[in-house]
Amino acid sequence: MHSYQAEIISRYFLRLPAGPDSPMRFNSLEDSFGHTPLIGLPNLSPAPNVRLWIKMEDRNPTGSIKDRAALWMINAAERDGLLKPGATILEPTSGNTGISLAMIAKQRGYKMICVMPENTSVERSQLLRMWGAEIIYSDAAGGSNEAVRHAKEISVANPEWVMLYQYGNAANALAHYESTGPEILEDLPTVTHFVAGLGTTGTLMGTGRFLRERVPGVEIIAAEPRYGEVVYGLRNIDAGFIPELYDESVITRRFSVGSHDSVRRVRDLLDQEGIFAGLSTGAILHAALGIAKEVVKRGDSADIAFILCDAGWKYLSTGIYEGSIDDAEERLEGQLWA
Template identity: 40%
Template sequence: MRYASHIADLVGNTPLVRLGRVADGVAATVLAKVEYLNPGGSAKDRIASRIIDAAERDGLLQPGGTIVEPTSGNTGVGLALVALQRGYRMIFVVPDKFTGEKTAVLRAYGAEVVEVPTNVPPEHPDSYYSVSDRLAREIPGAFKPNQFANANGPRAHYETTGPEIWRDTDGRVTHFVAGIGTGGTISGTGRFLKEASAGEVVVVGADPEGSIYSGGPIHGYAVEGVGEDFYPDTFDPTVVDRYERISDAESFAMTRRLAREEGLFVGGSSGMAVVAALRAAEGLSGDDVVVVLLPDHGRGYLSRLYDDAWLDARGIHLDSSLTNGATR
């Protein structure tokens, strides 16, 4: 018989799917790596077991211990799968910007969720970084994975995501496009692909307007799970060849197009990444292969970017120039 011992054992080996309608007129082959097909629904599943394995090996996490992590939701789900498998208590600190479906999912897995204000700087005592630090100090046996500084994050993508893309494209990938949050996905995957191709693969970072990575003024934005107002230790800027700066309206319009035209029900950061991928593909030949990583499922965004009233309340208007396929 063929079966997995636990759902957490099924992480990885997600497929590549060619984008058709949204890439109409593009000569290059544009392939989406569909990470929402991981069991927890996102690319973050990949990092969880490696982070917990290392913590157990180093004596940082003991049987019956508690995992405390600041998260927008996806990392929490990945950690929850491993915690359930191994019997750990879970406490996730979540900015109130992300409450709703995402926190409901975390609670469904049995996690405790602590909600904190979104619009405070990282050093503020009420930020999700500071609150998670305090809880990790105060709770006996607590371990904070700290995805923003844990080298096992990019290492997981170097060891799995990159090799999968290289294998499934028969080494023909020429461009890799991904959003940047902690930077672990693009740093680990991009580094592997550059090494495998002797530096030939071009790595493109997709970044929301308002984030620090791509320059320009830093301000708030509505797309979730990407962008930052500081440079995490898990981000290696030497891997990224160039950046594409994407507005919320462009990201969300493309996200909706992916659902309607490609059958890919994804979150806003996936739409952002595809906009960047189509920009990267402009002018490329039929021999080029652009792989864009779609980080997560759309289930956590039904009351947000898929809700017209939510968009209107934030002044985000998806006009016909965006919904009909313009990428700039």
């Protein structure tokens, strides 16, 4: 072998750990999660000293922030001996977590079954099947509540299946405590506010705890999507649901954002900053802008970091990126749009 061949092999083909010399080289797709860009929004920021920063979580392997939680939950379950070779994973999901789990499960030889509400966008089903997941649909009425209830029933009937259960799995929040939080603080040491969506609460709990331990006075703000009435169609109030991960003391404010404001903000992001985001990001931006306006009114300064959960690709079929906002709102009625 010529010396140059040996050099090519050692430089390009050997599975060497990525290190400081090659920070953008990874040994596999899942290793490339995280370290997503934090991008300033010069046009949407209301003042030179009140700045908005968006963390581009669509740059993760399957295109959403859920890759972090999925990786941490599967790794924890393997370490704890819950997931053995050939195992079947069961998970209630409205899309993104299922998609992330399905990708990792397929690479590692697990079977993936998702319980998903039927009122979700068609792209989510297509993506899940693309990565080899089987889908069991739950009723539209009751939204994710119904998916969780149904998945728990299936889990009882199939005790050999492993339900990672993102709503109560500590590894979900830990993913953000160990990755999202440190990344934000490293890129924005002057952070004063963190805004994220409230679903499983994992992003807010993990990132929130990390930032609160290190940044005195930091505000942790939750933006909760407010859906159409069918999603709140419980049989009685006692059938309500609060994720086991949720700890009210971690957050400082919590806002409910409807589809009209979310669509409006998604379009603002496109028009003013060129960023193509999914609908839950619109809800988060709406809350972030509300906070920014308050800061300006008080005459203070702020660096407000918020999450772009995913890009808009899997929402294209909803038609919300064109036409009137009222029409878009009507099309989203009854849909689990975030």
